Amino acid sequence: MSASPEPVLTIEGLRVEFDMPFGRLVALRGASLSIRPGEIVGLVGETGSGKTLVCRSVMRLMPPRGRIVDGRITFDGRDVLAMSTRELRDFRAHDVGMVFQDPFSTLNPVLRIGNQVAETLRVNFGLKKADAQAQAVELLRDVGISDPERRALSYPHEFSGGMRQRVMIALATASQPRLLLADEPTTALDVTTQAQILDLLVKLSAARGMAVVLVSHDFGVIAQVCDRVAVMYGGHIVETGTIEQIHDGAQHPYTRGLLDSIPRLESAGRSTRLPVIPGVPPEPTQSLAGCVFRPRCRYAQPDCETVSMVLEPVSAGHETACPVRPFAGADRSFAARAGAPT
């Protein structure tokens, strides 16, 4: 294994709260994550686990009433949270790109596609109008839109969802950012288009050495393209590791539960019920002591009430926040082949 280069992004103890009229909501309770250059990291979790918020926090695009109250975000050694407005704009324009979830409303409906892409080249790179137009056409070609000269003259509503998402990707990567945040980019698309968009992301990442954070609630999507994955629950990151480490040897009970609840081909034809994690995710208004998953955990110990949600190493590159580690040693893939839940 080569020496690990400096991470391009480091998030430490990120805590995000919302000031609502009826009280304070804690949406992120101290998430930590680091991304190395060029790697594709998946961020998986249920709705409400805080995964979108992580991306938004990196760009400091907080939703109304949201505030970052604690933590550090470091990009290439620079403190993101301390950036001035000017530096932040620069940061967003050149260093990070974001792809949003709904392709049907992320492009300005009254401007032509080519103009929208050219605009970022003119504004953020000072290209002249003609150069920007030509470059925009090339960018559209790079993301797999055929006949880009003609297509650049269209309006967004003339494009399918998949094509719009490609345009969004072209826009976000036009500045050759070191990091791309993709928030559920394929959720609104059909399976075939999904695969194509994911392929595109992998291709771009490899070609440009661009790190990607891929957010999804669908583990299958993550498993297709990610090198590493981080599992989120209740505003915390509870486990991180490579795909193999997580898939075969997940140490956190939540991760296991998540994986178990994915329908598998082998169980088709057998009337086994899909295992479900009993209970519901914690309310953001609750303040929780100890492990945030404890109320639903089959393996909870008395100590779990006081443990802090810190990621501890399991093996090289594999970390978990579970102090109990009920599955230590048990190879999940063996159990999976047998068709029985662990």
Added chain:
Amino acid sequence: MSTIDVLEQPAGVAERRSRLAGVLGLSREAKIGVVILAVLFLAGLLAPWIAPYGQNQLNFTDIYAPPSWAHLMGTDGAGRDVFSRTLFALRLDLAIVLLVTYPPLVLGVFVGAVAGYFGGIYDATLARIVDVTIAMPFMVLVIAVIAIVGPGVKGILIGVPLVAWALYARLARSEMLVLREQPFMLATVALGYSTPRTILRHAVPNLMRSSLIYSTLDMVANLLLLSGLAYLGLGAQPPNAELGSIIADGQSAMLTAWWVSTLPGLVVVLFGVGALLLGDGLSDGKLRGALQ
């Protein structure tokens, strides 16, 4: 990548859209409206060249002549050709209508967009100012302004825009409140665009559509206001004619020379119908849900 092409045909063919093609794509209603308005604007524009007689060509031998081939709309009490007078009056009135409708639109949309985008105290203040402004009945307010500055076109050019901007501001503001939640607005910030660019280049073009549609209604209302004021003698002073003043002149002779008051009025009605058809056609008839 040819399989991708097959699977991902865009919803419509991306031809270069010319303005003409855009116009031809309008509904039938709207097209009729465009034609009517075009004819009227052209008539006004070309008045000095196509009017058969001068605006104030007196001819005391031919007083109150009924409509004929020589005088399409007859003559008035001083022998002036009503048709020619109407053309010149149309020219003046349409120019005023454009001046009091579109500059307030631009100002109003801008103010409303900014207030709606930033929200908070700016928005609250603007909303109150708009409420007070809209509370004034147009006609009374303009008359009050005319009381101050004196009769004539000046009073109208000052008075109407004073209130008109508020309507567009209100419209743009409420649309902006919805628009700013749209993902593409967030995306422009994520791309590092400055706030002025986000508002002016991205939000405003989206807001313009409904304001422009509403302006067709506004133009009609303004022309009606204008003619009413001219009728009252508070508009352009003689020898300049406005449609309303021609109608007023003919009132005393209505029994014997109905054409002087009636026919110019029909021109006003025609304008109204044209503008309304256009507005309705563009908005699928949802335009006049709430009248000002």
Added chain:
Amino acid sequence: MLSYLIRRLALAVVVLFGLLVATFFIIHLVPGDPVRIVLAGRASPATIARVRHQLGLDRPLWTQFWLYLSHTLRGNFGTSFTLDSPVAQIIGQRLGVSAALIAYGMLLSILIGVPLAIIAALRPNTWLDNSIRLGTTLTFALPGFWLGLMLALIFGLKLGWFPVAGYSGGIVGILQTLTLPALALGLGLAGVVVRTLRSSMLEVLQSEHIEATRSRGMSELRIVGRHALRLSVMATATILSINIGFLIGGTVVLEQVFQLPGLGSLLVEAVEKRDYQLVQALTLLAGAAVVLASLATDVVQAFLDPRVRLSGR
């Protein structure tokens, strides 16, 4: 609901205050000296100075505004220069005519508009509906004074059914002298009434809740009667209050057309004679009427519409 009403009331007060400020400035924005303009040539500088002092124009601006505010709230609108009587009195004399005209106009717009709207909603997209809709487009495009003139020409001069100038009181007098102008007002407004009522009735008639009622065999007439009618009351009230401005503007011109001694013609006279006190008072009155009308409608709507009542909006 109480909180909603209080907020609405507070808003109305703010707007009224804004109106007071705006109308106050009417006199003060006149280029030059208003008193000199009005009395021009007929008075010595001493007289002019005296009148100015009487009107308080030589005091500081703040004091003047305070005087204006306190006088107005007590119903003292000053004295008209040209007519030499208290403004309040003059207005009081002519208020009845205009009020009658507006009320009569509203009544006619309802009588004409509501049945047409119901018919249009019951037979949507037929030639009947389309011609009604075309008719409403036409009435909106008609200038009120022109319509008044045409009505006067046809029904007054040619057919002789109504007088075309002047006003007489009493029920018969009103019917005689105000019918034509009220008709001009009413027809203009009827267009809006038909449009709005028709579309809200269509919405209701096509809603699923009504489908359910229909499927239980209730006759179309009963459906219209029970549901549509209640809707009409609410919708019409809203329309009328929104269009008070239009009605006021309409009376100004129509009183000229038909030579009616109301507030509208008073305003025009006042402008021509540069009687700023009158202009000020009438403008304030008109603005206040609009504010109060919309406040009243909001209150009534709050009582009628359970959604507003319960949620407190």
